[in-house]
Amino acid sequence: xxxxxxxxxxxxxxxxxxxxxxxxxxxxxxxxxxxxxxxxxxxxxxxxxxxxxxxxxxxxxxxxxxxxxxxxxxxxxxxxxxxxxxxxxxxxxxxxxxxxxxxxxxxxxxxxxxxxxxxxxxxxxxxxxxxxxxxxxxxxxxxxxxxxxxxxxxxxxxxxxxxxxxxxxxxxxxxxxxxxxxxxxxxxxxxxxxxxxxxxxxxxxxxxxxxxxxxxxxxxxxxxxxxxxxxxxxxxxxxxxxxxxxxx
Amino acid sequence: xxxxxxxxxxxxxxxxxxxxxxxxxxxxxxxxxxxxxxxxxxxxxxxxxxxxxxxxxxxxxxxxxxxxxxxxxxxxxxxxxxxxxxxxxxxxxxxxxxxxxxxxxxxxxxxxxxxxxxxxxxxxxxxxxxxxxxxxxxxxxxxxxxxxxxxxxxxxxxxxxxxxxxxxxxxxxxxxxxxxxxxxxxxxxxxxxxxxxxxxxxxxxxxxxxxxxxxxxxxxxxxxx
Numbered sequence: 199x200x201x202x203x204x205x206x207x208x209x210x211x212x213x214x215x216x217x218x219x220x221x222x223x224x225x226x227x228x229x230x231x232x233x234x235x236x237x238x239x240x241x242x243x244x245x246x247x248x249x250x251x252x253x254x255x256x257x258x259x260x261x262x263x264x265x266x267x268x269x270x271x272x273x274x275x276x277x278x279x280x281x282x283x284x285x286x287x288x289x290x291x292x293x294x295x296x297x298x299x300x301x302x303x304x305x306x307x308x309x310x311x312x313x314x315x316x317x318x319x320x321x322x323x324x325x326x327x328x329x330x331x332x333x334x335x336x337x338x339x340x341x342x343x344x345x346x347x348x349x350x351x352x353x354x355x356x357x358x359x360x361x362x363x364x365x366x367x368x369x370x371x372x373x374x375x376x377x378x379x380x381x382x383x384x385x386x387x388x389x390x391x392x393x394x395x396x397x398x399x400x401x402x403x404x405x406x407x408x409x410x411x412x413x414x415x416x417x418x419x420x421x422x423x424x425x426x427x428x429x430x431x432x433x434x435x436x437x438x439x440x441x442x443x444x445x446x
Numbered sequence: 447x448x449x450x451x452x453x454x455x456x457x458x459x460x461x462x463x464x465x466x467x468x469x470x471x472x473x474x475x476x477x478x479x480x481x482x483x484x485x486x487x488x489x490x491x492x493x494x495x496x497x498x499x500x501x502x503x504x505x506x507x508x509x510x511x512x513x514x515x516x517x518x519x520x521x522x523x524x525x526x527x528x529x530x531x532x533x534x535x536x537x538x539x540x541x542x543x544x545x546x547x548x549x550x551x552x553x554x555x556x557x558x559x560x561x562x563x564x565x566x567x568x569x570x571x572x573x574x575x576x577x578x579x580x581x582x583x584x585x586x587x588x589x590x591x592x593x594x595x596x597x598x599x600x601x602x603x604x605x606x607x608x609x610x611x612x613x614x615x616x617x618x619x620x621x622x623x624x625x626x627x628x629x630x631x632x633x634x635x636x637x638x639x640x641x642x643x644x645x646x647x648x649x650x651x652x653x654x655x656x657x658x659x660x661x662x663x664x665x666x667x668x669x670x671x
Contacts, residue, residue, distance in 0.1 A: 335618040374622040
């Protein structure tokens with residue numbers, strides 16, 4: 199078992215495998231996204247209350263899901279890197295952080311665009327919005343720490359600790375913000391009170407969620423490949439790779 | 447071999463002595479705390495009604511910032527003269543030593559803040575009924591700030607310019623403390639019971655007291671490597 203993990207997580211093996219996987223993830227992502235967008239933007243009926251402007255949901259909700267999912271991926275792979283010293287886990291954690299921050303930003307930005315026509319304000323201090331904003335801060339902290347430390351190994355381990363502290367804190371932050379919000383203002387318009395989502399809207403939403411996951415897989419592998427090359431630039435296989443591509 | 451308790455005591459005493467020898471540095475975060483708070487009446491309005499409303503939040507935000515600014519000295523000098531490395535190499539548990547350092551740090555930075563806060567409350571027209579709650583939230587909250595902040599300092603101690611980075615890492619983690627503490631003082635000012643918020647702060651304190659020394663010790667080892 200251990201030998202299997204060792205072999206498959208070696209940077210060299212990963213570099214080759216990811217090179218083969220990326221096109222698959224990429225094309226499947228494109229297919230899912232095109233169908234998801236088609237069903238979401240054209241086939242799905244307009245909402246009885248929000249008319250067509252609810253359609254931003256098909257980007258907003260998957261982005262918000264991804265923002266939390268990627269943080270978990272980052273923290274778990276950071277922990278794996280800390281405990282078992284697997285280089286690849288460090289690489290995945292480091293390359294996930296900027297993508298996660300982008301998804302968080304996307305969720306906030308689409309939320310603001312959606313909020314303006316629906317609630318009449320770009321921003322409200324709603325519990326969910328606030329926790330999402332704090333999540334963005336946590337991501338930016340990890341990214342800043344990662345880039346501040348020059349030695350890559352040390353940087354990965356330090357940001358792994360920070361990400362783990364963040365994971366312990368995220369539920370606390372989430373519930374304290376929720377609690378703070380109910381204290382300051384009662385239940386207002388901010389709650390999406392759709393009792394249950396209709397199947398014609400659920401299917402494109404799920405398609406888009408899968409497309410976003412595949413997009414993340416594609417981009418994280420691309421970033422991780424670059425990161426691996428940079429970290430392993432003194433190893434023989436990278437040197438060979440470089441001389442091969444030069445001689446071609 | 448000294449027991450764990452006496453090791454803890456020796457380190458506490460050492461750090462307190464060191465702090466006592468540099469008394470003037472200790473005053474700086476407090477001075478910062480006072481100046482920041484006195485800026486608000488100047489910037490917003492000297493009216494007692496306005497100030498009363500914002501007093502809990504202002505005092506607590508200023509306390510957060512003052513606590514964060516004072517953190518930098520927690521490991522800095524020990525890191526620079528190599529004693530931190532010796533602590534990490536010693537047979538004693540690093541978490542215990544870190545806890546002693548954090549406690550000493552809190553005694554010289556957090557405790558004066560608590561003593562000073564009621565006077566600043568008076569400056570901002572905080573009702574007397576909320577004074578004890580303010581003190582209680584600071585007594586429960588500032589140790590959390592020191593404990594959580596210690597993780598951030600340990601991660602950034604090896605960096606040349608860790609100051610701004612530290613605030614970026616630590617401030618988001620301070621948000622729950624701010625919410626519960628300022629919320630409790632607000633409620634007390636309006637005459638509502640605040641036991642719930644204080645229990646929450648107590649829970650956060652015990653959580654950070656039990657987990658943060660281990661994270662800090664791990665972070666110190668990473669910074670030293």
